[in-house]
Amino acid sequence: MTDMSWIVLTSTVAAALAIALGVMLPALAMGRAISQALESLARQPESERSIMRTLFIGLAMIESLAIYCLVIVLIILFRNPLLEYLLK
Template identity: 70%
Template sequence: MSSMDLLVIVSTAVALLAIAIGVIGPAIAMGRSITQALDALARQPEAEKSIMRTLFIGLAMIESLAIYVLVVVLIVLFRNPLIEYLLPG
C-alpha cells in the first residue's frame, strides 16, 4: 500500500468521523430548541406566531452549523491539501 492510498483511507475515515461528531451538536441543539418551543407554546398559546417565527430562525441558524461541517469535510475529501506533499515533483 502506497502512502497515497493510506492518505486517502485515513482522510476518508476522518471525514466520516468529523461528519458524525459535527452533526451531533446541531441535532442536540435542535431537539432542545423544539422542546423549549413546545413548552413555551403550552404555557402561552396566544404567543404562537412569535414563538414559531423565532423557532424557525433559530433552527435555520443551527442547521447552518451542520452545513458548514459538511462543506469543510467535502473540501478536505475532494481537495485534500496534504496530497501536495505526497505527489512527486
C-alpha cells in the same frame, strides 16, 4: 501501504468522524430547541407568533452549522490539500 494510501485512509476516517459529529450535535440542538418551543407554547399560547418566528430563525442557524460541516468534509474528501504535498 504507501504514503498515498495512508493519507487517503486517514482523511476518509477523519471525514467520517467529522460528519458524524457535525450532524449529530446540531440534530440534538434542534431537538432541544423544538421541545423548548413546544413547552413555551403550552405555557403561553398567545405568544405563538413570536415563539415560532424565533424558533425558525434559531433552527436555520443550527442547520447552517451542519451544512458548513458538510462543505468542509466534501473539501477534505475531494480536494485533499495533503495530497498536493505528497505528489511534489
